[in-house]
Amino acid sequence: xxxxxxxxxxxxxxxxxxxxxxxxxxxxxxxxxxxxxxxxxxxxxxxxxxxxxxxxxxxxxxxxxxxxxxxxxxxxx
Amino acid sequence: xxxxxxxxxxxxxxxxxxxxxxxxxxxxxxxxxxxxxxxxxxxxxxxxxxxxxxxxxxxxxxxxxxxxxxxxxxxxxxxxxxxxxxxxxxxxxxxxxxxxxxxxxxxxxxxxxxxxxxxxxxxxxxxxxxxxxxxxxxxxxxxxxxxxxxxxxxxxxxxxxxxxxxxxxxxxxxxxxxxxxxxxxxxxxxxxxxxx
Numbered sequence: 001x002x003x004x005x006x007x008x009x010x011x012x013x014x015x016x017x018x019x020x021x022x023x024x025x026x027x028x029x030x031x032x033x034x035x036x037x038x039x040x041x042x043x044x045x046x047x048x049x050x051x052x053x054x055x056x057x058x059x060x061x062x063x064x065x066x067x068x069x070x071x072x073x074x075x076x077x
Numbered sequence: 078x079x080x081x082x083x084x085x086x087x088x089x090x091x092x093x094x095x096x097x098x099x100x101x102x103x104x105x106x107x108x109x110x111x112x113x114x115x116x117x118x119x120x121x122x123x124x125x126x127x128x129x130x131x132x133x134x135x136x137x138x139x140x141x142x143x144x145x146x147x148x149x150x151x152x153x154x155x156x157x158x159x160x161x162x163x164x165x166x167x168x169x170x171x172x173x174x175x176x177x178x179x180x181x182x183x184x185x186x187x188x189x190x191x192x193x194x195x196x197x198x199x200x201x202x203x204x205x206x207x208x209x210x211x212x213x214x215x216x217x218x219x220x221x222x223x224x225x226x227x228x229x230x231x232x233x234x235x236x237x238x239x240x241x242x243x244x245x246x247x248x249x250x251x252x253x254x255x256x257x258x259x260x261x262x263x264x265x266x267x268x269x270x271x272x273x
Contacts (some may be wrong), residue, residue, distance in 0.1 A: 005111075006111040006112070006114040006115035006118060007114050007115070007117065007118040007250075008118065009115055009118065010114065010115040010116060010117060010118020010119040010120075010121070010122060011118040011119075011121050011122035012118075012122060013115075013118070013119055013122060014118060014119040014120060014121060014122020014123040014124075015122040015123070016122075017119070017122070017123055018122065018123045018124075023123055026116055026119060026120050026123075029116065030113070030116045030117075030120070030235070030239075031080065031239070033109060033112055033113050033116060033235075034084075034113060034235045034236065034239065035083055035084065035087045036087075036109050037106070037109045037110055037113055037232075037235065038084055038087040038088050038091065038206060039087040039088070039090060039091040039094075040091060040102060040105055040106040040109060041088065041091060041106065041202075041203070041206075041232070042087065042088040042089065042090065042091020042092040042093075042094070042095060043091045043092070043094050043095035043100065043102060043106075044091075044095060044106060045091070045092050045095060045199060045203065046091065046092040046093065046094065046095020046096035046097075046099075047095045047096070047099055048195075048196065048199070055189075055192055055193060055196060056196070058159055058161065058193050058197075059193050059196035059197040059199075059200055060197075060200055061155050061158065061159060062151075062152060062155045062166070062169050062170065062193065062197035062200075063197045063198070063200035063201040063204055064151075064204070065151035065152065065154050065155040066147070066148040066151040066152055066155070066169075066170045066173075066197070066201060066226075067151070067201060067204060067205075067208075067224045068147075068151055069146075069147035069148055069149070069150040069151025069152070069154070069170075070143065070144045070147035070148050070151070070173075070223040070224060070226070071147065071212075071216070071220075071221075071223060071224060072147055072150075073143040073144070073146055073147035073150070073223070074140060074143045074144070074147070074220045074223045075216060075220060077139070077143055
């Protein structure tokens with residue numbers, strides 16, 4: 001739920017900037033921060049101690065099939 | 078496409094650094110995530126119009142439930158194929174990508190399946206980052222949101238916003254928000270239902 005704090009702060013700040021007639025280009029900074037976040041996610045993933053091929057392969061099958069199931073449902077809906 | 082390569086490079090280099098150097102970044106991940114969410118909020122605040130909210134409509138509220146049912150069906154198939162007891166398999170699927178919750182919840186009962194619950198949902202999040210740009214082009218940016226599960230309100234929201242646009246980011250946030258409210262109840266419910 002902590003996620004709401006920066007989100008709401010951003011929305012309010014963005015609204016105030018709009019009222020002031022200022023619209024800075026956020027794309028470069030957003031892209032840069034996104035890449036840093038993905039790098040840090042990769043670091044977290046690399047730190048996970050996978051005990052054997054079984055754990056990795058079972059997890060991979062679950063991940064793929066749960067994604068496929070969700071996709072199937074939304075495509076058929 | 079060039080940005081997608083940068084995403085892949087960031088992810089792979091992160092995995093290599095995490096695996097072989099194991100640096101302690103403290104809570105840098107959370108801080109960067111909050112910064113990103115702030116920037117997304119800033120963008121929404123600068124450009125959001127009420128008409129956009131109306132466009133989100135009923136489908137955005139229906140999608141999370143399709144995501145859950147699909148995840149559970151996928152987990153059911155995975156359980157049957159791999160010979161994993163349904164109790165663990167369905168609980169793993171019910172996590173909908175929320176690895177930091179699903180893993181510890183299942184690990185209360187089984188360390189091994191707790192690890193699978195963690196890793197399977199972490200892989201789902203990573204696959205969302207890698208596949209969303211591709212799937213958004215093939216089945217549409219709104220429908221492709223479901224692959225992210227509960228993560229679409231935070232960790233995968235930036236990639237969805239980047240490749241799907243502002244309107245889809247709003248759909249993704251609502252989708253992730255509903256799942257974030259449901260998953261903490263669903264995983265323990267499944268674990269207790271199959272408590273034999």
